[in-house]
Structure formats: C-alpha cells, structure tokens
Amino acid sequence: MGVKSTASNNATIFCNSKRFFRKLKEQKYLYMMVIPGIIWMLIFNYIPMYGIIIAFKDYNIISSFFEAPWAGLKHFSDFFKDDWFPIIMKNTVGISLLKLVFGFPLPIIFALFLNEIRNSTFKRTVQTISYLPHFLSWVVLGGIMITWLSESGMINELLVNMGILDKPVAFLGEPKYFWWIATISDIWKGLGWNSIIYLAAISGVDVELYESAIVDGAGRFRRMWSITLPSISGTIAILFILAVSGLLNSNFDQILVLRNSLNASSSEVIDIFVYRMGIQSARFSYATAVGLFKSVIALMLLLLANWVTRKLTGKSLF
Amino acid sequence: MRRKFLARRTKGEVVFDIVNTIIMIVICFMMLYPVWYTLVNSLNDGTDAMLGGIYWWPRVFSLDSYKAVFADSKIFRAFGVSFFRTIIGTVVHVFFTSMVAYGLSKRYLMGRKYFMAMGTVTLFFSGGLIPTFLLYRSLGLLDRFVVYIIPAMFNFYNLLIFQAFFREIPDALEESAKIDGANDFYIFFKIIIPLSKPVLATIALFTGVYHWNDYFAGVIFINNPDLQPIQTFLYRVIAETTSVHMLQNMPAGIRTTSVTSHTIRLATMIVTTAPVICVYPFLQKYFVKGMLLGSIKG
Known part of the structure; x- marks a missing residue:
C-alpha cells in the first residue's frame, strides 16, 4: 500500500498507464480466471435484465429486443x-x-x-x-x-x-x-x-x-x-x-x-x-x-x- | 457443573423431557412416513394396491413395478439424461465458480470492487423468466442438452461461499509457491483446490441435488422428450394427468394385472429419490457447514 501511494505521488498520466499495464501483466492469470465469470454474468444475468425493456415494447418473435416498437405502459395497464x-x-x-x-x-x-x-x-x-x-x-x-x-x-x-x-x-x-x-x-x-x-x-x-x-x-x-x-x-x-x-x-x-x-x-x-x-x-x-x-x-x-x-x-x- | 444440574432434575423437567422426546419422535415419523408409504405401496401387487389400506407393509409383495420401470426405455433414457446432467453440471459448476471465486478473492485485483458490485446486483434482481427464455432461444440453447449445463455453471451466491473459504487459507502457502515461480493457475489447482475439499464437497452436493431434482428447465426449455430428465418425465406423468384420472400414461406392453400406472408412478418416485436418500446422511456434516458458511455472508 505504501509503495503504491508514493509511486502515485509523482506519477504522470503516462506513468499511470504504464503502471496499469504492468499490473495487468502481473495479474494476467487472475484475470484469465475472473473474466470468463464476468462474461458469463454479462450474458446470463445482464442481457436478461436489459431484455426487460420488452415490457415497454410490442415484442414479437421475429424482431429483436431493439427493433420492437415502443408500447409505453400498455402491458401494465x-x-x-x-x-x-x-x-x-x-x-x-x-x-x-x-x-x-x-x-x-x-x-x-x-x-x-x-x-x-x-x-x-x-x-x-x-x-x-x-x-x-x-x-x-x-x-x-x-x-x-x-x-x-x-x-x-x-x-x-x-x-x-x-x-x-x-x-x-x-x-x-x-x-x-x-x-x-x-x-x-x-x-x-x-x-x-x-x-x-x-x-x-x-x-x-x-x-x-x-x-x-x-x-x-x-x-x-x-x-x-x-x-x-x-x-x-x-x-x-x-x-x-x-x-x-x-x-x-x-x-x-x-x-x-x-x-x-x-x-x-x-x-x-x-x-x-x-x-x-x-x-x-x-x-x-x-x-x-x-x-x-x-x-x-x-x-x-x-x-x-x-x-x-x-x-x-x-x-x-x- | 452440568452433571450436578442433571442430577437435580425436577419432576416438571422430567415431564418436559418426555413430552419433548415424544414430539420429536412424532416429527421424525411425519418426515419419514410419506417415503415409507410410497415404498411399501410400490412393492405391492398393482391390482391389490388399488384396494388401498396398505400402510405399513406390502400385502401382496411384488417387484413387477420395478421391473416395468427398468424395462421402459423412456424412463431409462430420462435417468440417463439426469445422470449425465448431474455429473457434468456439478463438475463444471464447481470448477468454474471456484476458479472465478479464487480470482476475485484477491483484494489487490484491479477492478475487483466493480466486479463484486456487478455480482451483488444479481443476488437481488434478475431479468425474469421471459427475457431469459428469449436469450436462450437466440443463443440456440433451447432443446439442447447444454441448456442444463451452461446457464447453471455459475452462481454468485456460491462464489461468496467459496470466497469466504479461500480467505481462511493462510497467504504464506501461496507466497512461498509464488517465490518458486508458480503462476496463479498452478497455485489454484495444486495448492488451493486440495485444501478446499470441504467447501468443494458442500457446493458439489448442493449443485448435484439441484441438478438431480430440477424439473423446471426440462419443462420450460426442452421439447424433445429424449432430452427430458427423470424429474420432468415424472412431472408429466404425475401432474399433467391428474384431472384426467392419471391412467393410460404408461407405455403399453407393461400393463399387466400385477402392475398399474399407480404403482409404476410410485416405483419411479422411489427410484428417482433413492440416490439422494442414499447419499445424504453421509454428506450431512458438509452441507450443514456449507449452510452456515453461506449464512454468514447472506
């Protein structure tokens, strides 16, 4: 922790990004473990959350979440x-x-x-x-x-x-x-x-x-x-x-x-x-x-x- | 100290203990009896079982229902699906979730805070059934065996349990390996995994029971009867036919007088439940620990 704060005291943006990449390299194996999990969550947790917008749209089987026309609060009422x-x-x-x-x-x-x-x-x-x-x-x-x-x-x-x-x-x-x-x-x-x-x-x-x-x-x-x-x-x-x-x-x-x-x-x-x-x-x-x-x-x-x-x-x- | 108090039990205390013991025995009876009832009826001759009144012991003993269950290729296939789903699903889940958990358990990992926040949200909010269904459809997961495996390979709650356990492992072990030049994967597989057997067993047990008992995925995401797990098969036999008098659902050819659809259902229920009942008393200490590990976090 101490090393980190003294290092960032006289750090320029250049230094910072260099440090970032150095750390990234140090931690690359950890990232290789974590990133698949993050991707999994993005796909299987967050895409469905985004998919909730079809509650405000008229979604049909052919169109995508995006293309469907807006319907406002019609489905709720x-x-x-x-x-x-x-x-x-x-x-x-x-x-x-x-x-x-x-x-x-x-x-x-x-x-x-x-x-x-x-x-x-x-x-x-x-x-x-x-x-x-x-x-x-x-x-x-x-x-x-x-x-x-x-x-x-x-x-x-x-x-x-x-x-x-x-x-x-x-x-x-x-x-x-x-x-x-x-x-x-x-x-x-x-x-x-x-x-x-x-x-x-x-x-x-x-x-x-x-x-x-x-x-x-x-x-x-x-x-x-x-x-x-x-x-x-x-x-x-x-x-x-x-x-x-x-x-x-x-x-x-x-x-x-x-x-x-x-x-x-x-x-x-x-x-x-x-x-x-x-x-x-x-x-x-x-x-x-x-x-x-x-x-x-x-x-x-x-x-x-x-x-x-x-x-x-x-x-x-x- | 304790002994002294035990010796001084008053009359009221004795009565309390007796009543309490009786209550506990009654509760045990209520927990076990439904399974017992199912067992003895499934071991009874089918036609005779229709008369009812079999509560404690088979009246006309017969194994024909079980023979019919094992002879039915559809049931056999469904067992196969459940079996492979449980084995593969559990191994993949434990491996994947523990790996991500290990990576995220390092406090110095850059961006850890954001990753953890991202996971915590999923504990309290989800997209719900329909967006999930539509996602699986567009990913082409519907009607494929992998729909049992991939969506169930990760779970943030289990990740927290893993993490709580990994934290307890002394850093010194990892650091000395690091000095010897080992990378994180090596440390994880060669040092962490062997030390984490209790938590791995706990999560494996929970996941295994989930996979074995789940019928929901088979109902919602699978149309192909060949890919139904046994629980979904049983669900279709049990629930969807109740109002139509639950008969005639079993394949023809095995319907003799000693076997009825009723006893076949019961036999299937017993065969479905048997693996879980056989395994769980031995793993008890693990899942109790796991529950507690989870509750600290939860």
Missing part, C-alpha cells in the same frame, strides 16, 4: 385490467402470507425444542431425519401429495373410516383447500432444513447464561423465552427480512406440480401466470411486464422490511 389480476394477486399474497405466518415461526420453535434434547445421538438423528424432505424434489413430494389427497387416496380412506367424512373428497380438485395444501407441504419440506441456521445460532449462546438462570430457578420454558430466543433475535430478524421480500415469490416448482384446471381459481399465482402467458401463449411483452411488476414489488418489500426491522430491533440486512 392491460395486466391491471386483466380479469385474472385480482385472482392471482389474492392467491400469491394469500399463499405467501400463510407460509410466512406458519412456516416462519415453526422452524424456530422446532430448533428451540430440539435444542432441549439432552441425548446428543438422538438429537443428531432427529436432525438428519428432519432434513430428508428438503432433498426430495417437488415432483416427488407433489406426487405423494396427489396420491394421498386423491379420492381413493389414504387421507380419504382414513377420514371416511373414522367417520369424519361421509364420502371421499378430491382435495386437490377443490379450490378452497389449495392454499392450505401448499402451506402444509411447504412447511413439511422446509421445517428441518430451515432450522439449521437457528440451531447453529443457539449453539453459540453462552452456556453460563443458562447456568446462572438455573441458579435463579428459571424453568425450561423460561430459559427458552428469556435467554435462547433473545440470543438468536439477530438471526431471526435477517431471515424475516428475506422472507418478507420473497412474499410475491410463490414457489413455482411446488405450485406447478400441485395445480390443475379444477383448482386454478386458488392456485393461479404470478409466477404461474407469467409462465402461462409467456411460454405457453407466447405473449412475451405482456408476461415480461407482469414479471417486472413482481420484481419491483419484491425489491420494495425488501427495503421496507429491512427498514422496519432496523427500527424495531436495531438489526438489519444492510
């Missing part, structure tokens, strides 16, 4: 006037809120209680088993759900045998169950996996805190509530910000498997709509506009959640 608009907004936000309200705290609670298990072999075994669903694909999980929830499936068998239902119900054929099916299967898949970070945070809590609490006569719940939970609040805050910013990110992989024409009125979410309009109906500009609408709201939610969390807890992502 079309979207807001679309009969599907209120339905997909309701479904997207509804499913995500359910997942947030139930799916966010459950891994924390699971981690808190798992932490109270004394036998470490048993604890590790529970952990390993609880990760399992995370490693199954949504196709397989969806396949299991569809099998179980069908009219001849296990759930109906049990409910009818127990006398709770008079006759079998096609759960995935009825819109009113879809949000819950999506939420429960999502929690099932993520419960163990999402608890990893919390468990790690808990293991970092100072043991002495617990010991003095025990001396003071604090019971298990008291210790969980007054020591463990506050100790991991920073982790919780950051994951909460990320969860809120993903509110419009309905899980495409999941919904695509579970949806069908019968439950469309409660399973049509933004991501699915973009896929149907863009890929299936080739309305590229329209679908891009819908996708952009989603990204912008997601970004705003991220900033908002970050701001609110910082105000409330003093902890934030950035």
Whole structure:
C-alpha cells in the first residue's frame, strides 16, 4: 500500500498507464480466471435484465429486443385490467402470507425444542431425519401429495373410516383447500432444513447464561423465552427480512406440480401466470411486464422490511 | 457443573423431557412416513394396491413395478439424461465458480470492487423468466442438452461461499509457491483446490441435488422428450394427468394385472429419490457447514 501511494505521488498520466499495464501483466492469470465469470454474468444475468425493456415494447418473435416498437405502459395497464389480476394477486399474497405466518415461526420453535434434547445421538438423528424432505424434489413430494389427497387416496380412506367424512373428497380438485395444501407441504419440506441456521445460532449462546438462570430457578420454558430466543433475535430478524421480500415469490416448482384446471381459481399465482402467458401463449411483452411488476414489488418489500426491522430491533440486512 | 444440574432434575423437567422426546419422535415419523408409504405401496401387487389400506407393509409383495420401470426405455433414457446432467453440471459448476471465486478473492485485483458490485446486483434482481427464455432461444440453447449445463455453471451466491473459504487459507502457502515461480493457475489447482475439499464437497452436493431434482428447465426449455430428465418425465406423468384420472400414461406392453400406472408412478418416485436418500446422511456434516458458511455472508 505504501509503495503504491508514493509511486502515485509523482506519477504522470503516462506513468499511470504504464503502471496499469504492468499490473495487468502481473495479474494476467487472475484475470484469465475472473473474466470468463464476468462474461458469463454479462450474458446470463445482464442481457436478461436489459431484455426487460420488452415490457415497454410490442415484442414479437421475429424482431429483436431493439427493433420492437415502443408500447409505453400498455402491458401494465392491460395486466391491471386483466380479469385474472385480482385472482392471482389474492392467491400469491394469500399463499405467501400463510407460509410466512406458519412456516416462519415453526422452524424456530422446532430448533428451540430440539435444542432441549439432552441425548446428543438422538438429537443428531432427529436432525438428519428432519432434513430428508428438503432433498426430495417437488415432483416427488407433489406426487405423494396427489396420491394421498386423491379420492381413493389414504387421507380419504382414513377420514371416511373414522367417520369424519361421509364420502371421499378430491382435495386437490377443490379450490378452497389449495392454499392450505401448499402451506402444509411447504412447511413439511422446509421445517428441518430451515432450522439449521437457528440451531447453529443457539449453539453459540453462552452456556453460563443458562447456568446462572438455573441458579435463579428459571424453568425450561423460561430459559427458552428469556435467554435462547433473545440470543438468536439477530438471526431471526435477517431471515424475516428475506422472507418478507420473497412474499410475491410463490414457489413455482411446488405450485406447478400441485395445480390443475379444477383448482386454478386458488392456485393461479404470478409466477404461474407469467409462465402461462409467456411460454405457453407466447405473449412475451405482456408476461415480461407482469414479471417486472413482481420484481419491483419484491425489491420494495425488501427495503421496507429491512427498514422496519432496523427500527424495531436495531438489526438489519444492510 | 452440568452433571450436578442433571442430577437435580425436577419432576416438571422430567415431564418436559418426555413430552419433548415424544414430539420429536412424532416429527421424525411425519418426515419419514410419506417415503415409507410410497415404498411399501410400490412393492405391492398393482391390482391389490388399488384396494388401498396398505400402510405399513406390502400385502401382496411384488417387484413387477420395478421391473416395468427398468424395462421402459423412456424412463431409462430420462435417468440417463439426469445422470449425465448431474455429473457434468456439478463438475463444471464447481470448477468454474471456484476458479472465478479464487480470482476475485484477491483484494489487490484491479477492478475487483466493480466486479463484486456487478455480482451483488444479481443476488437481488434478475431479468425474469421471459427475457431469459428469449436469450436462450437466440443463443440456440433451447432443446439442447447444454441448456442444463451452461446457464447453471455459475452462481454468485456460491462464489461468496467459496470466497469466504479461500480467505481462511493462510497467504504464506501461496507466497512461498509464488517465490518458486508458480503462476496463479498452478497455485489454484495444486495448492488451493486440495485444501478446499470441504467447501468443494458442500457446493458439489448442493449443485448435484439441484441438478438431480430440477424439473423446471426440462419443462420450460426442452421439447424433445429424449432430452427430458427423470424429474420432468415424472412431472408429466404425475401432474399433467391428474384431472384426467392419471391412467393410460404408461407405455403399453407393461400393463399387466400385477402392475398399474399407480404403482409404476410410485416405483419411479422411489427410484428417482433413492440416490439422494442414499447419499445424504453421509454428506450431512458438509452441507450443514456449507449452510452456515453461506449464512454468514447472506
């Protein structure tokens, strides 16, 4: 560092550029490693970002991003006037809120209680088993759900045998169950996996805190509530910000498997709509506009959640 | 210290421990049972399985569904696509991303700040599905096997994980090699890579699971049925036929009384899942570490 500043003190532009090329030569192998990655990002991340302009154009399959005529905000106003608009907004936000309200705290609670298990072999075994669903694909999980929830499936068998239902119900054929099916299967898949970070945070809590609490006569719940939970609040805050910013990110992989024409009125979410309009109906500009609408709201939610969390807890992502 | 407290467990504590253990066992059961159910039903005679009621053990044991799965050339082919995609995709991703990460981990690299900023943007904003689709189309990636590999060969988030790990490696090792005249490629391959096995294993595992489980790319970017990975194949069999009663989708010739489309689906699900289930308990320590490495940065 010191060498650099004395060198630039009496540097002319000529010297600077010479130094630049000398450094470039020194670092040429590093550049040979880095540049392919930069080019990859330019192509696969930045060209699609540039491609967003077709949301403001009338793009058709023959022309390029450039040539297509401008259309202004037409596609956005079309979207807001679309009969599907209120339905997909309701479904997207509804499913995500359910997942947030139930799916966010459950891994924390699971981690808190798992932490109270004394036998470490048993604890590790529970952990390993609880990760399992995370490693199954949504196709397989969806396949299991569809099998179980069908009219001849296990759930109906049990409910009818127990006398709770008079006759079998096609759960995935009825819109009113879809949000819950999506939420429960999502929690099932993520419960163990999402608890990893919390468990790690808990293991970092100072043991002495617990010991003095025990001396003071604090019971298990008291210790969980007054020591463990506050100790991991920073982790919780950051994951909460990320969860809120993903509110419009309905899980495409999941919904695509579970949806069908019968439950469309409660399973049509933004991501699915973009896929149907863009890929299936080739309305590229329209679908891009819908996708952009989603990204912008997601970004705003991220900033908002970050701001609110910082105000409330003093902890934030950035 | 601890022992003393353990000895003084109150009655309430004991009750708490028992209830807690039971809750954990129930949770484990709920995590495992769906897979078990699928397994025992796929091992049952097809026609008999239609009657239902198989919860714990096959009633009429039969391996015919599995024979049918392995005899079906379409399924076999789809497995092949998944297999090659997972192997090639993982190797390419780990090699490429770690290499870029190593280059970018050098603080003295000119322009590093801008490159990092460029990558960070991609974590929070993307072009979305349609512009990406159109890009792949104009690059001629659609309906080609490489559409699984090239767009998935780099990921900035994984780059951050690699970087966090490379930073921990003492500089002295590299400097002494440099004095001996080794260039950066040599250092990377001969010194850094051998020292980075834990992080390489973690990212390889995540990437491998992603490739094996992904069906999205096969649905969106591939039309040619010969290039479908197994998950996409399964998706088409499972999801697209539910409302039409999911029958008649399996190729003819293997539909005998001992095999139904139902048990074939279940058997395919088991065969699809088996590699992941077999591998993951052994790699557990790696991915837990990897999650944490990622969370520090994330």
